[in-house]
Amino acid sequence: MKPLDRNISVLEHIVTYCEQIEQTVERFGNSAETFRADPIYRNAAALCILQIGELVGKLTDEFRAQHPSIPWRQIKAMRNIVAHSYGTVDPEITWEIITDDIPDLKQYCTRIITSE
Template sequence: MKPLDRNISVLEHIVSYCQQIEQTVERFGNSAETFQNDPIYRNAAALCILQIGELVGKLTDEFRAQHPAVPWRQIKAMRNIVAHSYGTVDPETTWEIITDDIPALKKYCETIIASQQ
């Protein structure tokens, strides 16, 4: 698989996890209080964040360098925090990620995918 094809495939998977986060918010409710008080809700979102961070690590270095608008390193770092010390992840920070950062990441990835077709 060519690097560009691999990167696009990774982006498509990232978009899929962003959509799963959106569906999770729809299912449980768009409420920071509900999110804070429901460990199932938090865990569902955290797993998708973890998967997104894992996928970011599969993008080529060239691709990440060509798209500096996305904080790839921070996304990967959040994956490591979720994977290794979820109990210390602040629910408010996670809520901001799923309500602010994830929609922006999804849109950015969709734009890149569309530009390659």
């Protein structure tokens, strides 16, 4: 698979996880209080964040360098925090990610996919 094709495939998977986060918010409710109180809600979102971070690691270095407006390193770091925190992921930070960052990431990835 050519690097461009691989990167596009990875972006498509990232978009899928962004959509799953959106669906999770729709299912459980767009409420920070509900998110903080419901471990199932938090775990569902955290798993998608973990998967997105894992996928970011599969993008080529060249691709990440060509798209510096996305904080690829921070996305990967959040994956590591979720994967290795053993239940101590800050719900406030996670809520901020799913409500602020995920929609932007989805929009950005979709724009790249459709422009290639």
